[in-house]
Amino acid sequence: MIQGIDYAAIAPPLIVAVAAVALLLADAFDVPGRLLGWLASGALLVALGAVVVLAAGDRRATFCLPAGLRGQGPSSCSYVADGFTLLFQGLVLAAAVIVVLLSVAEVAESRLPVGEYHFLLLAAIAGALVLVAARDLVTLVVALETLSLPVFALVALRRYDGRAGEAALKLFLVSVVSAAVMLFGISLVYGSTGAMHLDRIAVARPGPDLAPVAAVGVVLVLAGFAFKVAAVPFHFWAPDVYQGAPLPVAAFLSVVSKAAGFAGLAIVLVLGFPRYGHVWGPLIAVLAAVTMTVGNLVALRQRHAVRLLAWSSVAQSGYMLAPLAVGTDRLPEAVAATVAYVAIYSVMNLGAFAVVIAVKITDLGGYRGLARSNPVTAAALAFFLICLAGLPPGVIGMIAKIVVFRATVAGGVTWLAVVMAVNTAIGLYYYLAWAARLFAPAEEAVQARPIGRPLRPALAATLAGVVVLSAAPQLVLQAVTLAT
């Protein structure tokens, strides 16, 4: 049976995937490396344009079950381009443009193979774009692996560096294990509900014998996403991988990959497993509490900028998970809160990574005196860090925290909100200590560090994003409310 494909709906991932292959070929035909970076970001911008066009139109769906097979059930489409999908696709693409801009200098300096680098990056982004649109478990898994596999290679691209190889191996092993667990979970869910499409799983009523099996399956599926978002206990890869990988790849992992992971998690929980809220709700609550606490406590002891960002992003995953702990009670509101936090976090964290990449300082002590040598860059970093800590003048970071607190309290999980409150104070310490270092006098006179040309628009874009959102948080909150 031949299905019609709505090419408009799948345009964003399609453009990116085609561009990925094109870039690989272009490299083979000796197109200059510098050009490839701009081509990659150009392709991403085109895809972003497609998302904007789609957002103006109606909801689109494709790869649906043919009417003959559908029975009385729901329409069951595998790929849906609704508000939620487009919001995340826009987020992923915008973040990806920044990541590509951050990569240009790094690729040249670290002697990475240019064509392969951009091919892998775009392939992973295509995976992320499909992941946020997937509405059945098989598509989800395929998209998740499309997102993961290129990243292993990206992490290992600095072949001369032993740490990169170790990081890639670590990432690979954790990923494979979690994928295996997830696949097992999916098989249990399929076995007990007889469905792969989320909308069918949601309405399926397994018998009393099979209900526990389905519940176990749900929990195991969560494990796969827990890895992707670096939630405890699947977080061990994060610090080593962030440190070993090229920095833009670390930024990609902590923002794009994580955002896609949360989108997938939200899709599965809301569309597929709302019936099992009593199972995964408390589980996520514990997961969130442990994740944020472990992340923050370990981050306190970090002396390496990237490792600190890694642990802080683990902690931030905890905050993002928290609203989902409400289970079925006020779930849409909770998902909106998580999405808003993910969106805001992406801007803030990308900004922090952009500065770290721009100034090329890894040891936290090296940041002393940066305010003297590079006042604007230092002020930007301080602002990003204060935003991540969630304090004014970083209003947007604070609003993000409030949103998450609000959803958690509204869902009746007050204890988790209190844990989060304590964690906010712990988190403040290391962000603030870093920010304070920028303004501390340096031991020796510091030279102004030149900021590479492609990095400037990346920095400016993230900084503008945070400042504008701080003044008008409504922009992102409204978009999220509309989309969810």
Add this chain to the structure above:
Amino acid sequence: MILAIMLAVPLAGALALLVPAGRFLPGDAAVRRYGVGVSGLTLLLAMAAAVGFRPGTAGMRHEIDLAWAPAIGLRFHLGVDGVSLPLVLLTALLTFLCFVHLVRRPQAGGHARLLTALLLTLEVGMLGTFVALDLLLFFVLFEVVLIPMYAVIAIWGGPGRRRAAYKFILYTLLGSGALLVGLLLIGVNAGTLDMVELADRHGAGLSRGVQVTAFLLVGLGLAVKAPMWPLHTWLPDAHTEAPTVGSVLLAGVLLKMGTYGFVRIALPMAPEGAEVWAPGLGLLAVVGIVYGALACLAQRDLKRLIAYSSVGHMGFVLLGIATLTPVGVNAALFGNVAHGLITGLLFFLAGTVKERYGTGDLDALGGGMLARAPRLASFLTFAAVASLGLPGLAGFWGEMLALLGAYRPDPELPRTAFLIYMVVGGLGAVLTAAYFLRLLAKVTHGRPSAGLEGGPEREDAVPASPVDGDGGPGGREDEAGLPASLVNGGGGPEAREDEAGLPASPASGGGGPEAREDEAGLASSVAGGEGGPDAREDAVPASPAGGDGRPDAREGAAHFPASPAGGADVREDVAGLPSSAAGGDGGLGAREDAVPASLAGGDGGPEAPEGAARLPASPAGGAEAREGVARLPAPGADAERAEYAVWTPLVALILLVGLWPKLLLDLTAAPVRALLGGG
């Protein structure tokens, strides 16, 4: 609208300072005047908001209600009523006075531009907290003060500033987390964040369990800020280490944000929760009163003593709140304002004292300030007496009414417990009197320099100080040169233990080393106090500072003038000060890192007119009297006209409020009745 402008002015003022110095307001002096202008304008706006205020009415005035982030129900809702108006005026006034203070007394540590921007941001947060009428907006503005105050302490604070700043921000942030959860608990369950509406409902629609939890969480957050014993431990460090303007705003305004929150949010919105927790709150308040008083009795540092006194005073405020009666809550609001005025004045005075004498240590200050600096001492006496609650001054009414409120608490509360609180609180008031009298006895009264040494040594010491013969104005020897040389002598031995290599000056034989508990750090600041009040900026204290290794001091170290004794030469190394008095005495001057014994202070001569080149009194010359040195008053000098400008308004208000309490009570009475549900 006027309230929005009142917030916009300092905010715009702070943002304007982001413009690079080259293009806007070059020079620190211009920035300082700019600060005065902006805060003055804000004060005018605040006063304009007060115009036409009719006492006895409860409603909000100048309301403005705009959507900010509708998705989470965050509205930009401002308004002012009788409860918030006095605090708004107090905030605007104290901030303005801080800027006035900074014009004449530039903050040591530089970065005037940054300091101005931070103080203006701080003002936005403080004013905003008092006029916010949306729970989340309140929270946002409540948090705005944290980073600026952290930075003010961490950049311009005393030696232990980093630790103190972290302690401050982590404690309060921990509290704010709880506060946020509590506020959201109220907002989510009641379905609105509007503070006026929530207060009107008096908890209707909130279950008892929610109210109890919400009051606990909100109360926890506010109690850290207030601060309530045992959550106060951040306060003494923060107050002591903060620069003068930081201490004034911390004690004068920031603490009030906590107690104001109790009155505005916790009591009216969760009345059932309040009934459950009020006895506990009262107990902790009373413990705070007694603890604060006892802690004060044990303090040796002026600023620390004032800081602990705040714990006691805020205890009275919290006790008033805990009674849940209009009398008690009015007392609390009165106490808030009174404490803001009095403690603001006290910290200004403490800053001046520390500047002149280089130390806040009560023993090192010695007695006799009334003789040495009669006007400064009179102000100090006035502020201390006001703070201990002398009838007729502002401090009295808040305490008396709070105790009165405890005598007849809300009928739902256990009366016996509150009677006990009242008695214990009364005892605390007596103890308060005791420690302030002890303060006065130690500092203002007594013979000059009583804390240092007796007569004979003095006589020995004076000639040792080269200045007296040299540049010191005649007839002032025993007041001027003397403390200086003695202090140095006292510092010497201790500093030497720290390998600072300070020679004992002749004076130190008799000079009381035991008067020092500090290490070289103190000695260095003492020395600084002599030549020019501030060690860090003026650099006088070279050698002790060098021994101490305190970078700030070393940075600013200037070459000290050689002594008339002539034996020593001006060293080139940073720490190398020629010994002077000691030099006359023998070979001491040749030692490395020798301390210039009494040179600086004696040289400075207390009465030396401003701007006079005091330092290089010595024939050896070569001193680089810095601009800052020349401008600052001599050690032990009396108050100057510029300082009256800062102190007098506060004194006048303390008198006004103390003699005419009705003024304030009328303002708060009606809204308080409304907040408490007409009770």
